[in-house]
Amino acid sequence: MGIDALGLVEHVTIGGQKVTLAFPDLGSGGELTAALDGYGKPIPQQMATFSEGRWGYRSSSRLCYVSRASAVCLLQPQEKMSDAADFNALSEAFPRWFRILQEWAAVWSGEPLRDFDDAHSSAIHIPAGDQHMTGSGALMGTVFIGAQPLNRSQLAGALRRASCQEHLPVEHRMLLSAKSAELGGDLRRAVIDAGTAVEVALGAYITDHLSKKRLPADFITEAIKSANGMVALHGLCTNLGAELEVSKNRLRAELAEIRNPAAHTGKIPTAAEARRARTHAETLVRALRPIPQS
Incomplete structure (x- = not known):
């Protein structure tokens, strides 16, 4: 995506669940660093440690590769979050939501559309207590943006359309x-x-x-x-x-x-x-x- 899209905070809807997404900012050395969450607070230390060095990087003067974003949503606490109904519902809805985001990103950037595969980790990770992490189990693909990086307005538009289930024509x-x-x-x-x-x-x-x-x-x-x-x-x-x-x-x-x-x-x-x-x-x-x- 374009450099101007870094730090974007957007309120989205995934499977009926309200989620606030915050994209990383640019740190020193070209690496991306965790932004504050959508409410201006640091992300939990457990998540920061787990995601350290994995946010993405700057690849040119106008282009960056973002590999993850922070998200805030309300889930009912459970002793074993992998069994929580609302977490599983969010995990199941995410691939459909993300596919629409991919479509709009691909058509605006000129990059080809990639399918989900088993080469990437779970789409969603949350702290599960005792320094453990729970993954969604839903494998995610990537939005590759290289021919024409998404600007801030396009990224926001893609997120908005995904939340409304507005597929590309x-x-x-x-x-x-x-x-x-x-x-x-x-x-x-x-x-x-x-x-x-x-x-x-x-x-x-x-x-x-x-x-x-x-x-x-x-x-x-x-x-x-x-x-x-x-x-x-x-x-x-x-x-x-x-x-x-x-x-x-x-x-x-x-x-x-x-x-x-x-x-x-x-x-x-x-x-x-x-x-x-x-x-x-x-x-x-x-x-x-x-x-x-x-």
Whole structure:
């Protein structure tokens, strides 16, 4: 994330639980240090010791890597916190909340979306008495932010949207999926997801445009069905006034005719074909369905 986002305090909701998050500050030597909690108090010594040297680091003049943040929430004390219902409910809700945060971070930063895996520790740690720690048991992924670091406003916006369960629009999620598939070598899925993203965006544009003309929903649905495919939907969009940088002929040759055999016969495209298809999809989706930048 960007340097300006350090020290951000944000009130969020995770699975109905009110949580105050505080992001670390910049210490000496480029390492990040624990911030005060969301109420201006030092975090418990047990947590400070456990997290020492693990908050993150500054990697350039404008970019830092944050590996954890402090959180304050109300949980019913239990002798064995791993058995506490509210702690387990928070742990179960966290991956869904964090996934939405990842989506918005990825689309704003230009970094690919990573899945949760077993390469990271538990998402949540809390003091459990006798100098022990209780982990959530929910393994967490990471928000990688490198191409364009999140600024303070974007980080706050991503946290707010995660708390409201406001997912990234489907067409933009499909773009992220296409990019991840391409980077992972699954070129067939990359072009299929890219094509789906385009069809969703074209259909949404048509729906919005005709709805403003107060045309019946059934008529709009039938018009989209009758268009039958992304090339025909592209033509309908341009007839409705959309100015698209990717021409219908290029869309047909470099996306539709690559995606269709991949989807229906299992044909694997070349790396160059997959890259062009995804690039065209990104251009169209971002033009047809722009998203807010914070």
